[in-house]
Amino acid sequence: MENTVAAYAAQSETAPLAPFSITRRVPGSEDVELEILFCGVCHTDIHFARGEWGNSVYPMVPGHEIVGVVSAVGSEVSKFKVGDNVGVGCIVDSCRSCANCAEGEEQYCAGGTFTYNSPEKDGGVTFGGYSKKIVVDQNYVVSIPDGLPLDAAAPLLCAGITTYSPLRHFGVKTGTKVAVMGLGGLGHMGVKLAKAMGAHVTVLSHSAGKRTDAMALGADDFIATNDPEVFNTHAGQFELILNTVSAAHDLHGYLGLLKRDGRMVLLGIPEPSPLAAFPLVMQRRSLSGSLIGGIRETQEMLDFCGEHGITAEIEVIPMSGINEAYERMMKSDVRYRFVIDMATL
Secondary structure (H helix, E strand, C coil): CEEEEEEEEECCCCCCCEEEEEEEECCCCCEEEEEEEEEECCHHHHHHHCCCCCCCCCCECCCCCEEEEEEEECCCCCCCCCCCEEEECCEEECCCCCHHHHCCCHHHCCCCEECCCCECCCCCECCCCCECEEEEEHHHCEECCCCCCHHHHHHHHCHHHHHHHHHHHCCCCCCCEEEEECCCHHHHHHHHHHHHCCCEEEEEECCHHHHHHHHHCCCCEEEECCCCCHHHHCCCCEEEEEECCCCCCCCHHHHCCEEEEEEEEECCCCCCCCCCHHHHHHCCCEEEECCCCCHHHHHHHHHHHHHHCCCCCEEEEEHHHHHHHHHHHHCCCCCCEEEEEHHHC
8 A cells, every 4th residue: 555645856867856746655564654844955865866976766756864753653663653753864774684784884784775766675766855754664763852953953864974973983082183174064064063072173174264154163273275385284183084075176185184093084975086195105094985874873873962952054945945955055055954844845
């Protein structure tokens, strides 16, 4: 059995998103049905909707920063009840048997199912959060802590966990010198979370005008990287650099800002750019990658944000404004995350 649900979808890589009807399964014994209240807008949504990564399936309903209220539960659901405030992030299933799944790192499962544009185990393709409802296995649903506004909590399901996971994994603690490259949807969350962990946080941005915003978000320092001299004056300064930049850029100078044994973690997915081996080899530096976090870690992140009162800086938009929002995101005209009010669908 299935239910018809209102949504917004892209019909092709060149078509604007428009109203569309999808079907959702009736909740099975382990399923949770969410009435979606808010859905954050991630740059990944644009990449997929416009076919920029070459693996898009249409029609496509994007959205993987989903917050809502439980509207129905299956007979064997024990973790949630009707009326709970919950969220769904970037994954809605995994193989559950590989080493990654066993270790609570479902995000690295080779057989994982993403929230949209991903093959489902029983056929078809997943549809995301630009819709009125979604049905997800309880093991891939997380609780939203009391006290966090639901609209501003939505981006935590991607932007929040994407920055929290490497900060935790690479041992950020009180006094760690962390730099955040880029002050966008990911970067502003990186600043807030690293600061809450006790780190000394510096924002690296090509836009000198972002200094005021960086300091207001809690950064301890700001370096305008449009001045090439800063790569000399700040050489060897940081233990960890969170690189959130998706545009093409040369990593060479930024790697030189790392201390011995320092690490740069790529969070954005830039166009291919050459890697400079010299600053890596000479100081035993590391260039790493990081995806999102597993369900356990995502819940840990949400609880951390609840404890510290951390949410995203957002601009709430109606569903009908999504195409304009995409264009504004391409121009970096958002501080710092769009969130769709699904009541407008």
